[in-house]
Amino acid sequence: MITQPDISVVIPVYNEENNLFLLYERLVNTLQGLAVSFELLFVNDGSQDGSAAILQQFAQKDARVKFIDFSRNFGHQIAVSAGIDHAQGGAIAIIDADLQDPPELIADLYRKMQEGFEVVYARRNARKGETWFKKWTAKMFYRLLSRITTINIPIDTGDFRIIHRKVADVLKNMPERHKYIRGQIAWIGFNQTYVMYDRNERHAGKTGYTLGKMARFALDGITAFSDFPLKIVSYFGLLVSVFAFLMTLYALYGRYILKDYVQGWTSLIISVLFIGGIQMIGIGIIGEYLSRMNADTRRRPLYIVRDSNIAPPSPPDES
Ligand code: UDP
Numbered sequence: 001m002i003t004q005p006d007i008s009v010v011i012p013v014y015n016e017e018n019n020l021f022l023l024y025e026r027l028v029n030t031l032q033g034l035a036v037s038f039e040l041l042f043v044n045d046g047s048q049d050g051s052a053a054i055l056q057q058f059a060q061k062d063a064r065v066k067f068i069d070f071s072r073n074f075g076h077q078i079a080v081s082a083g084i085d086h087a088q089g090g091a092i093a094i095i096d097a098d099l100q101d102p103p104e105l106i107a108d109l110y111r112k113m114q115e116g117f118e119v120v121y122a123r124r125n126a127r128k129g130e131t132w133f134k135k136w137t138a139k140m141f142y143r144l145l146s147r148i149t150t151i152n153i154p155i156d157t158g159d160f161r162i163i164h165r166k167v168a169d170v171l172k173n174m175p176e177r178h179k180y181i182r183g184q185i186a187w188i189g190f191n192q193t194y195v196m197y198d199r200n201e202r203h204a205g206k207t208g209y210t211l212g213k214m215a216r217f218a219l220d221g222i223t224a225f226s227d228f229p230l231k232i233v234s235y236f237g238l239l240v241s242v243f244a245f246l247m248t249l250y251a252l253y254g255r256y257i258l259k260d261y262v263q264g265w266t267s268l269i270i271s272v273l274f275i276g277g278i279q280m281i282g283i284g285i286i287g288e289y290l291s292r293m294n295a296d297t298r299r300r301p302l303y304i305v306r307d308s309n310i311a312p313p314s315p316p317d318e319s
């Protein structure tokens with residue numbers, strides 16, 4: 001019989017060897033200060049540095065440390081999902097390993113939860129040490145997303161938060177492959193609130209979120225929670241069709257009534273290119289949705305565990 005800790009802390013780790021010791025120390029101090037029982041659940045997402053060895057070392061010294069070692073890099077959202085799948089706690093905190101999210105804030109999140117909330121997320125006041133490009137794209141993206149979705153995904157919020165067991169159990173039954181966890185949690189509902197905080201600079205190392213990963217993540221968020229891009233394509237198609245119809249009338253009028261026509265290469269090439277472009281964009285957007293449906297129908301396991309000290313491993317998927 002496994003006793004359920006009060007809090008599980010889920011920490012996705014990708015090449016964080018120089019952050020783990022300080023992170024561990026600050027987490028343990030915070031949680032001991034709260035006087036709760038806890039487990040620290042590290043998910044090593046295919047790190048190429050010494051992170052895995054450090055986690056093994058923690059686990060040997062401290063029975064409260066659990067780790068899951070992926071067979072390769074599956075991505076941040078999947079690492080967090082795996083952590084939630086295996087977490088035993090009555091409450092589950094999610095925090096980055098790079099100390100951008102202050103571990104001490106977990107105490108505030110937990111206390112707020114005791115007031116009767118199932119989700120307490122940490123909302124960013126200031127973002128230190130990130131490029132203007134990252135801050136600007138993040139800001140624009142969150143605002144765009146909140147305009148085109150019907151659910152209320154909180155603005156300026158990452159995955160740093162605490163969730164109740166009830167929320168985790170629902171999340172575990174949402175099998176989509178392209179995860180956008182903060183959107184899923186917003187969709188689930190319950191009583192949600194937030195605590196403000198200042199986001200720090202990364203303690204050491206560099207970001208694991210490349211531009212490509214960021215773009216894919218943004219597309220996952222949009223396609224999972226909005227059909228707006230598909231609608232835009234339809235509206236645009238309609239607009240272009242109306243325009244094309246008027247042009248046809250005009251062309252026929254010129255040809256047969258006025259009998260005044262020229263070779264017309266310019267208008268021809270412009271309209272062909274224009275309509276061609278619109279069609280390509282349309283097909284591309286449909287393709288984005290289709291490829292995600294395709295990934296969901298394949299029903300591959302979401303992640304593969306190479307090694308873990310959690311027994312028995314509960315499979316994330318029923319397939
Ligand atoms: N991370 C991960 N897999 C990845 C990329 C990142 O598990 O493929 C982890 C990383 O170790 C960190 C968290 O996800 O704990 C956030 O990543 P990062 O700090 O690189 O992103 P940023 O803060 O720059 O958006």
Ligand code: MG
Binds near residue numbers: 096098100202207
């Ligand atoms: Mg970071």
